[in-house]
Amino acid sequence: xxxxxxxxxxxxxxxxxxxxxxxxxxxxxxxxxxxxxxxxxxxxxxxxxxxxxxxxxxxxxxxxxxxxxxxxxxxxxxxxxxxxxxxxxxxxxxxxxxxxxxxxxxxxxxxxxxxxxxxxxxxxxxxxxxxxxxxxxxxxxxxxxxxxxxxxxxxxxxxxxxxxxxxxxxxxxxxxxxxxxxxxxxxxxxxxxxxxxxxxxxxxxxxxxxxxxxxxxxxxxxxxxxxxxxxxxxxxxxxxxxxxxxxxxxxxxxxxxxxx
Amino acid sequence: xxxxxxxxxxxxxxxxxxxxxxxxxxxxxxxxxxxxxxxxxxxxxxxxxxxxxxxxxxxxxxxxxxxxxxxxxxxxxxxxxxxxxxxxxxxxxxxxxxxxxxxxxxxxxxxxxxxxxxxxxxxxxxxxxxxxxxxxxxxxxxxxxxxxxxxxxxxxxxxxxxxxxxxxxxxxxxxxxxxxxxxxxxxxxxxxxxxxxxxxxxxxxxxxxxxxxxxxxxxxxxxxxxxxxxxxxxxxxxxxxxxxxxxxxxxxxxxxxxxxxxxxxxxxxxxxxxxxxxxxxxxxxxx
Numbered sequence: 001x002x003x004x005x006x007x008x009x010x011x012x013x014x015x016x017x018x019x020x021x022x023x024x025x026x027x028x029x030x031x032x033x034x035x036x037x038x039x040x041x042x043x044x045x046x047x048x049x050x051x052x053x054x055x056x057x058x059x060x061x062x063x064x065x066x067x068x069x070x071x072x073x074x075x076x077x078x079x080x081x082x083x084x085x086x087x088x089x090x091x092x093x094x095x096x097x098x099x100x101x102x103x104x105x106x107x108x109x110x111x112x113x114x115x116x117x118x119x120x121x122x123x124x125x126x127x128x129x130x131x132x133x134x135x136x137x138x139x140x141x142x143x144x145x146x147x148x149x150x151x152x153x154x155x156x157x158x159x160x161x162x163x164x165x166x167x168x169x170x171x172x173x174x175x176x177x178x179x180x181x182x183x184x185x186x187x188x189x190x191x192x193x194x195x196x197x198x199x200x201x202x203x204x205x206x207x208x209x210x211x212x213x214x215x216x217x218x219x220x221x222x223x224x225x226x227x228x229x230x231x232x233x234x235x236x237x238x239x240x241x242x243x244x245x246x247x248x249x250x251x252x253x254x255x256x257x258x259x260x
Numbered sequence: 261x262x263x264x265x266x267x268x269x270x271x272x273x274x275x276x277x278x279x280x281x282x283x284x285x286x287x288x289x290x291x292x293x294x295x296x297x298x299x300x301x302x303x304x305x306x307x308x309x310x311x312x313x314x315x316x317x318x319x320x321x322x323x324x325x326x327x328x329x330x331x332x333x334x335x336x337x338x339x340x341x342x343x344x345x346x347x348x349x350x351x352x353x354x355x356x357x358x359x360x361x362x363x364x365x366x367x368x369x370x371x372x373x374x375x376x377x378x379x380x381x382x383x384x385x386x387x388x389x390x391x392x393x394x395x396x397x398x399x400x401x402x403x404x405x406x407x408x409x410x411x412x413x414x415x416x417x418x419x420x421x422x423x424x425x426x427x428x429x430x431x432x433x434x435x436x437x438x439x440x441x442x443x444x445x446x447x448x449x450x451x452x453x454x455x456x457x458x459x460x461x462x463x464x465x466x467x468x469x470x471x472x473x474x475x476x477x478x479x480x481x482x483x484x485x486x487x488x489x490x491x492x493x494x495x496x497x498x499x500x501x502x503x504x505x506x507x508x509x510x511x512x513x514x515x516x517x518x519x520x521x522x523x524x525x526x527x528x529x530x531x532x533x534x535x536x537x538x539x540x541x542x543x544x545x546x547x
Contacts, residue, residue, distance in 0.1 A: 055440075058440075058444060060443060060444070078443035078444060078446075079444065080445065082444060083444075084440065084441060084444045086437045086440070086441075088437060090435065090437040090438055092438070092456065092459065092460070093536060094459045094462075094534065094536045095536075096536075103445070103455065104445055106455070107442070107445035107446060107447045107451065107455075108446060135536045137536070
């Protein structure tokens with residue numbers, strides 16, 4: 001899709017942390033572009049700076065060098081054109097599932113009646129009808145993360161940033177959420193910047209995968225995934241899928257992230 | 261508990277099993293609830309009985325340790341006096357507590373909001389707690405006389421600190437992600453405070469409020485000890501002076517009831533303001 005306009009541009013981004021033992025390089029001149037509606041995953045070992053990259057891309061952390069642009073405008077404050085999903089669900093314990101989703105609508109002063117209908121639709125779309133009025137403490141881990149995904153989507157953001165959203169879930173719940181995410185995002189052509197440890201998850205969901213090296217975080221390569229959509233769980237057994245997985249694995253082997 | 265024999269003879273449908281399990285669980289819960297009530301009552305009854313018959317059998321003089329029956333008699337006999345004095349003490353407690361909240365919460369907000377204020381006042385506040393506040397009580401009598409004022413001030417002085425500390429801690433201890441979330445939603449800092457920080461701090465604030473109410477009771481009584489002309493604390497001193505030990509115990513009883521009522525009042529407010537919490541969990545404030 002080379003004609004679609006670039007939505008997010010990360011331009012020569014570096015991040016250095018000062019510490020007692022001298023500076024620590026978290027990110028080393030990272031550049032990438034993401035188009036509207038594109039699903040981009042960032043995979044890499046722990047500590048390669050992928051979460052840092054996401055935080056800077058969201059305008060929630062500052063970079064040491066380089067810049068982030070959204071639709072060619074430099075980002076220098078927290079971005080509000082997006083939905084955020086963190087590794088932990090970050091639900092407010094004193095609000096019900098529905099009220100947690102509605103927080104986004106309240107914050108953005110949306111029409112609350114319309115927003116509530118949408119919130120209920122979204123919750124239903126991820127299999128949470130009947131749980132709208134439950135407090136987070138009576139929801140399972142997977143359900144909480146679903147609520148937090150609904151909260152990130154209720155305002156129909158053009159960009160969704162997800163930081164290892166399924167990292168803490170069991171594999172069956174992950175499979176379901178990955179399928180739900182694919183469906184929801186393709187329905188509304190949301191661009192997603194998705195951070196994960198899981199190669200399979202990245203290949204399954206992405207249009208492009210950014211493979212990062214261990215610290216200092218640099219981009220090793222960017223892989224286009226041209227599997228047809230919608231993708232099915234059965235495709236994970238296909239030779240193409242295996243080829244993509246293998247390609248990422250090779251990078252990790254070559255970089256010493258994994259040893260055989 | 262499971263009846264193996266009946267299960268093997270006729271195969272129960274899953275609905276029947278469901279019903280049986282539900283009933284058993286419900287019965288067990290009811291039993292547990294009853295036990296929670298009955299056991300402490302039984303234990304108290306046994307203790308009281310030992311006390312009653314022990315003091316009688318050993319001929320312990322009443323002025324040393326009166327049996328529960330004469331304490332009860334003293335309570336019934338003096339109920340009007342006790343009620344009147346309780347009222348005075350209750351006013352002192354509530355006034356001291358109210359001042360603690362009215363000073364403590366804004367102070368905590370200021371400490372939280374302004375780093376300069378925090379850096380200058382917070383260390384001072386914490387080191388001031390090393391001073392035994394009860395020792396200041398006579399000074400307050402010198403300054404403010406024998407009226408309501410010194411008692412309220414002593415109650416306040418003792419009670420306000422936990423409110424400040426717990427409120428500041430509650431406001432400061434928040435997951436970073438919750439703040440990130442607020443920023444990504446474009447929430448103003450006032451709305452972030454109103455919708456996220458404050459409700460997030462409520463459990464901690466109430467823990468402080470519950471410690472404070474018990475301290476306010478102590479403060480009021482100390483105030484009456486030092487320079488009082490009324491209230492339960494003063495009545496305790498009077499009963500003590502006349503060696504009327506049954507009345508002394510009756511006063512302690514009234515004071516205990518007062519303390520429990522005050523604590524319970526805070527707990528009710530807590531439960532009303534945090535309906536999402538299952539049950540007020542065991543906090544540091546339990547008396």
